[in-house]
Amino acid sequence: MTRAIQNQRTGNRQRPAWLTLLIVSLAVFNVPVALTGAGVALPGVAEQMHPGPQALQWVVVGFNVTFASLMLAFGTIADRVGRRRIFLMGISTFAVASTACMFVDSILLLDIARAVGGIGASATLTSGSALIAARFSGHERIRAFSIFGTAIGAGLAFGPLISGAMASLLGWQGVFAIPAGFGLLVALVARPLLSESRNPDAHRLDWPGTLTFTAGLFLFIFALVEGPALGWVSPGVLGSLLAFVALMALFYAVEKRHPAPMFGLSLLRHSRFMAVSLAAMALAFSLLPLLVLMPTYFSAVDGFSALHSGMVLLLFTTPMVLMPLFAHVTNRLLSQRTQMIIAMLLVAGGMVWLSAVIGSGVSVGALAGPLLVTGIGYGATLAVLDGAAISSVEVNKAGMAAGMYNSFRLTGDTAASAVGGSLLVSITAAQLAGKVPHPDTVTAQLNGGVHTALPVATTAFTSAFHVVIWVGAALALITVPLLARALRPRPGLSTVVVRSEDAADPVPAEEAASEQVS
Numbered sequence: 214m215t216r217a218i219q220n221q222r223t224g225n226r227q228r229p230a231w232l233t234l235l236i237v238s239l240a241v242f243n244v245p246v247a248l249t250g251a252g253v254a255l256p257g258v259a260e261q262m263h264p265g266p267q268a269l270q271w272v273v274v275g276f277n278v279t280f281a282s283l284m285l286a287f288g289t290i291a292d293r294v295g296r297r298r299i300f301l302m303g304i305s306t307f308a309v310a311s312t313a314c315m316f317v318d319s320i321l322l323l324d325i326a327r328a329v330g331g332i333g334a335s336a337t338l339t340s341g342s343a344l345i346a347a348r349f350s351g352h353e354r355i356r357a358f359s360i361f362g363t364a365i366g367a368g369l370a371f372g373p374l375i376s377g378a379m380a381s382l383l384g385w386q387g388v389f390a391i392p393a394g395f396g397l398l399v400a401l402v403a404r405p406l407l408s409e410s411r412n413p414d415a416h417r418l419d420w421p422g423t424l425t426f427t428a429g430l431f432l433f434i435f436a437l438v439e440g441p442a443l444g445w446v447s448p449g450v451l452g453s454l455l456a457f458v459a460l461m462a463l464f465y466a467v468e469k470r471h472p473a474p475m476f477g478l479s480l481l482r483h484s485r486f487m488a489v490s491l492a493a494m495a496l497a498f499s500l501l502p503l504l505v506l507m508p509t510y511f512s513a514v515d516g517f518s519a520l521h522s523g524m525v526l527l528l529f530t531t532p533m534v535l536m537p538l539f540a541h542v543t544n545r546l547l548s549q550r551t552q553m554i555i556a557m558l559l560v561a562g563g564m565v566w567l568s569a570v571i572g573s574g575v576s577v578g579a580l581a582g583p584l585l586v587t588g589i590g591y592g593a594t595l596a597v598l599d600g601a602a603i604s605s606v607e608v609n610k611a612g613m614a615a616g617m618y619n620s621f622r623l624t625g626d627t628a629a630s631a632v633g634g635s636l637l638v639s640i641t642a643a644q645l646a647g648k649v650p651h652p653d654t655v656t657a658q659l660n661g662g663v664h665t666a667l668p669v670a671t672t673a674f675t676s677a678f679h680v681v682i683w684v685g686a687a688l689a690l691i692t693v694p695l696l697a698r699a700l701r702p703r704p705g706l707s708t709v710v711v712r713s714e715d716a717a718d719p720v721p722a723e724e725a726a727s728e729q730v731s
Contacts, residue, residue, distance in 0.1 A: 228406050228407065228408050230348040230349055230353075230357075232406050232407075233344055233345060233348045233407060233408070234345060234348075234349075234357050234360060234361070236399060236402065236403045236406060236407060237300070237341035237342075237344055237345055237361065238360055238361055238363075238364035239364070239395070239399050240300070240304050240337050240341055240396070240399045240403070241337065241338055241341055241361065241364050241365050241368070242364040242365070242367055242368040243304075243307070243368065243391075243392050243395050243396055243399070244307070244334045244337060244338060244365070244368060245365055245368030245369040245372050246368045246371075246372040246375055246376065246391060246392055246395075247276070247307070247311060247330060247334065247372075247389070247392040248273075248276065248277075248280075248334075248369075248372065248504075248505075249368075249369060249372035249373050249376065249504045249505065250372055250373070250375070250376030250379075250388040250389070250391075250392070251272050251273045251276065251327070251388070251505065252273065252373070252504060252505035252506065252507075252508045252509060253373060253376040253377050253380055253385075253388055253508050253519045253522065253523065254272070254376070254380065254385040254386075254388040254389070255269060255272060255273075255385075255508075255509050255661060255662050256385070256508075256509060256512040256513075256519070256661060256662025256663065257380060257384055257385025257386075257519075258272060258320070258323065258385050258661070259657075259658070259660075259661020259662060259663060260661070260663060261385070262318075262319065262320045262323075264320035264657075264661075265442065265657055266441070266442070266634070266637075266638045266656060266657050266660040266661070267438050267439050267441070267442045267638070268320045268321070268324065269320070269657075269660065269661055270438050270630070270631070270634040270635075270638075270660075271324040271327070271328075271438065272320075272323060272324060272327055273327075273505055273630050273634070274434055274438055274627065274630045274631050274634070275324050275325075275327045275328035275331065276327040276328065276330055276331040276334070277331065277434075277623070277626055277627035277630050278328065278331065278430060278431055278434050278627055279328050279329075279331030279332045279335060279427075280331035280332075280334050280335045280623060280627075281335075281430065281620065281623030281624045281626065281627045282335075282426060282427040282430045282431070282624075283331075283332060283335040283336070283423070283427065284335050284338070284339050284616065284619050284620055284623060285423070285426075285475040285476065285616045285617070285620055286418060286419075286423040286427075286475060287299060287303070287335050287336045287339040287340060288339045288340075288343065288616050289417075289418045289419065289475065290336075290418055291336075291339060291340040291343050291411075292343065292411060292412040293411065293412070293417070293418070294411065295409050295410070295411045296340045296343045296344045296347065296409070296410050296411060297340075297344065297403075297407045297408065297409040297410070298409065299336050299339075299340040300336070300337060300340040300341055300344060300403065300407065301400060301403060301404060301407075302333075302336060303332075303333045303334070303335070303336025303337035303338075303339075303340060303341075304333065304337045304396050304399050304400045304403065305333070305396070305397075305400045306329065306330070306332060306333030306336065307330050307333030307334050307336075307337055307392070307396050308333070308392070308393050308394075308395075308396025308397040308399075308400060309333075309393075309397075310326050310327070310329040310330035310332075310333055311326075311330055311389045311392040311393035311396060312389070312393040312397075313326040313329075314326045314327065314330070314386070314389040314393075315386040315387075315389050315390060315393065316386075330392075341361075342358075342361065343410075344407065344410065345357050345358060345361055346358075347410040348408075348410075362537070362595070362599070363534070363537065366533055366534050366537065366592075366595055367534055369500075369504065369530060369533060370527075370530035370531060370533050370534045371527075371530065372504070372530075373504060373508060373522065373523040373526045373527075373530065374520075374523035374524060374526070374527060374530075375391055375523070376388045376391075376519065376523065377508075377518070377519035377520040377521070377522055377523025377524070378519075378520050378523065379391055380519035380520070381518055381519055381520040388519075417473065418475075419467075419468075419471055419473060419474055419475040421467040421471070422464060422467050422468050422471060422474055422475045422476060423475060425460045425461075425463050425464040425467060426460075426464050426475075426476070428460055429456075429457050429460035429461050429464060430457075430624065430627070432453040432454075432456050432457045432460065433453070433454070433457040433628075434627055434628070434631045435453050436450045436453040436454045436457070437628070437631035437632055437635050438631050438634065438635060439453075440635055440639075441635050441638040441639040441642065442638075464476075465478070475616075476617060476620070477614075477617060480614060480617055483605060484699045485601075485605035485699050485700060486602060486605040486614060486617075486618075487699070488692075488695050488696050488698075488699030488700065489553075489598060489601045489602045489605060489618070489696075489699075489700075490602060490617070490618050490621040490622070491621070491692060491695065492553065492557065492594070492598065492692045492695070492696055493594075493598055493602075493618065493621060493622040493625060494621055494622065494624065494625030494628075495557075495625070495688035495689055495691065495692045496557075496560065496591065496594060496598075496625070496689065497622065497625035497626045497628070497629040498625070498629045498632070498633070498684055498685040498688045498689075499560050499564055499587065499591065499685035499686070499688075499689055500591060500626070500629070501626060501629040501630050501633055502629070502633050502678075502681045502682060502685055503526065503529055503584075503587070504526065504529075504530075505630060505633075506633050506634070506637065506678070506681065507522070507526065508522040508523070508526070508662070509660065509661070509662040510571075510662075510674070510675075510678050511525065512662035512663075512664060513658075513659045513660075513661075513662050513663060513664055513665065513671075513674060514572075514573050514664075514665075514671045514674060514675060515573065515574065515575070515664075516664040525577055525580060525584075526584075528577075528580065528581050528584035528585055528588065529584040529585070529587060529588040529591075530588060531588065532585060532588035532589045532591075532592045533588050533591055533592040533595060534592070535592060536588075536589060536592025536593050536595065536596060537592060537595050537596040539596070540596035540597070543593070543596065543597075544596075544597075549597055549600075549601050549700060550696065550697065550700035550701065550702075552593060552596075552597050553594065553597055553598070553601065553696050553700065554693055554696055554697055555590075555593070556590045556591070556593035556594045556597070557590070557594070557689050557690070557692050557693050557696065558590070558689075558690075558693060559586055559587070559589055559590025559593065560587055560590035560591055560594075560685075560686075560689040561590075561686045561687075561689040561690040561693075562586060562590075562686075563583045563584070563585075563586035563587030563588075563589075563590060564583070564587055564682050564683075564685050564686035564689065565682075565683075565686045566582060566583035566586065567580070567583035567584065567587065567682055568679045568682040568683055568686070569583075570582075570583060571675070571678065571679075571682075572675050573668075573671045573672075573675065599615075599618070601700070602614060602615070602618040629685075632684070633681045633684075634660070636677060636680055636681050636684070637659075637660055637674070637677045637678065637681060638656060638660055639677075640673075640676060640677035640680055641656045641659055641660070641673045641674050641676075641677045642656040644672075644673035644676055644677070645669065645670065645673050648669050648673075649667070649669060649670065655667075655670050659673075659674045
């Protein structure tokens with residue numbers, strides 16, 4: 214089977230493919246370290262800069278917005294102008310922005326630097342995966358992307374611990390030292406060692422789609438973050454939500470008519486693909502509260518250091534790394550459908566269990582059970598979700614499906630950060646009203662991770678955190694019947710095995726077949 218996309222080399226001497234894999238894996242390991250590290254830095258930022266809760270949220274959310282909204286755009290840009298070129302631009306931008314985070318002296322500049330870092334991270338991850346796809350094929354490509362995924366998982370797993378250790382040594386600025394130094398090192402090493410590749414048949418960038426999607430997502434997140442401060446019925450918040458709806462309608466109209474849209478609307482009719490994508494979005498509401506918000510909670514309620522919080526979170530993150538290693542065993546024993554249902558039930562159950570035990574003075578032993586269960590469930594999804602999304606559509610739409618799936622997932626991460634932070638602010642402030650002299654000030658301190666021994670404050674913050682956890686559990690549970698229905702074996706489908714020359718392993722026909730009727 215002839216490949217749809219042929220890579221055009223630029224004439225520079227080809228370097229070994231394993232060098233490309235090594236460099237890209239090191240770079241993408243850096244991205245989740247910067248993402249999770251921001252949560253560890255928040256208490257120190259709050260203590261030094263004294264920002265409002267909303268401004269503090271943008272340290273995390275600003276990175277996520279640019280990261281999520283530009284993934285598809287950078288895929289097209291990399292194919293046209295060169296994947297190596299965009300990769301070097303991305304990792305350099307990411308490293309310089311992380312360096313700037315260490316030296317800024319205002320919350321506004323920190324928020325801007327983080328948003329710029331998200332742009333660099335988006336370019337790095339997208340072009341890096343394209344570089345790997347261009348250098349490997351067949352069985353080797355599957356192995357390469359397994360290592361690529363492991364690097365991302367390791368960054369998520371050990372990011373809080375690494376960031377906690379650096380914060381303990383150097384203060385909150387130390388959280389950004391590793392992404393900055395590591396990013397600059399990778400950029401310097403990568404320049405002479407990476408080979409260029411591009412797609413000569415790549416389409417032009419879909420500028421109308423990119424701009425409407427990015428602006429719409431930003432306005433939606435802006436409304437979620439600023440709602441507690443401005444008021445949910447204030448002109449700024451309502452105007453942002455109305456503009457979001459209008460831009461999304463315009464985005465749909467643009468993509469429907471564009472000859473080469475960044476977002477394949479036809480995939481929205483694939484119930485299997487959409488079910489898996491929605492499950493990935495739901496999981497963000499379990500992952501982000503634990504990785505980003507829990508260090509702040511531990512700092513505010515129990516006075517944990519950043520390093521202590523990072524070590525506690527290993528109970529959750531270590532299974533995330535280990536579970537995908539057993540994928541070859543679980544794939545032989547259980548269907549994709551069964552694996553995903555069990556995984557989502559574990560995540561939901563672990564979150565409910567966590568809400569029952571977490572509180573002021575909770576022991577690590579009490580946290581171990583729910584964090585391990587949730588981590589095992591989330592790790593199990595990492596082993597199956599990506600493959601389920603891609604295999605649910607036709608082979609010739611696999612690239613578009615991968616891009617859209619990642620956009621859904623990262624949009625879920627962004628929304629989860631904004632919703633979780635806003636719930637903490639709104640509920641804490643509401644519970645403190647009339648109970649303390651300056652509830653807004655106390656709320657800002659709690660959401661900045663400033664430790665307090667005031668019982669009414671810790672109780673209010675714990676109640677708010679319980680709600681955030683329940684939202685994650687509920688969304689994970691809601692996906693179970695959705696997945697059970699969408700991924701059920703369809704009668705009439707052949708059980709023969711289909712192959713393509715790019716497929717490393719046989720794919721059941723029921724997974725490779727397109728849904729012609731939805």
